[in-house]
Amino acid sequence: MEKELNDEHLVLLKVLFLQFDEECNDKLPAGIFARAVHMAFNSIGELITLAQAQAITEQYNDGTGYYSFDKFVTILTGKMVQIYTRPEMLKLFRVMDKEHKGFITVEEMRQKFGDRLTEDEIQCAVRCGDGILTFEAFYTLMNPFKN
Template sequence: MAKELTDEQLALLKDMFYEFTEANEQKLAAEKFTSLICWVCAFLCHPISTTEAQVITQEHDDGSGLFDFDKFITVITIKMIETYTTENMLTYFKNLDTESKGFLTADDLRLAFANNMTEDEIQKAVSYTSDGKLKFEDFFKFMNPFKE
């Protein structure tokens, strides 16, 4: 099954893309596209180097040196698929589970994501459980950006 982003995710990525454009622009020059890729990958908790972003930009350049929103979505979806593997997410989960309890609580999420998650988002994450203990399977389901 192909990976597909939700409408909410597409809207967020569209906002991010247009943050980097000038008024009435529909495409980004390579340098801005490279910066955008770095910024979004960092936002997705998978930072990449400027050099890696430049390589990605070169690989997806059709010769015009300009990149539209559709090309951006293609690149970011590939990076998201690489990021949200079971192995990567398990490592991330274990890093958050500093006491090795085998689960995360709302307090753990507040501590880890103080500046990146609202209280509503934290409560939504915990709602994936019946006992308020977010086990890895629930964490993966919550964090996975793709529709099932």
């Protein structure tokens, strides 16, 4: 079964894409598309060079010289499927849970993800956990895919 991004993440990708779509025609020329891919990958923690983004862009070349939002979503979804696996998220959780308590605190979430998550998102995730976040709650919060 192919994974689909949840609506919130699709909106975020659309906003990012539109920042580069100066002509408002839902397509970008290769060079600009590569810059958008570069920025998007870096924003999800996958640090790549612009040259690497250009190579990724070229893999999706259909001969028109333009790239649609749908291609953008396809590329990013493919990468996010690799990043947001349970084992990978568990590794990240364990890095944050330095004392091996089996949970992380709201403050640890703020320190690590304060620039990516709103206070409401963090509070919602820990609401039932008495100020702590178990792995399951962490995974649910960070998972960009529809259930």
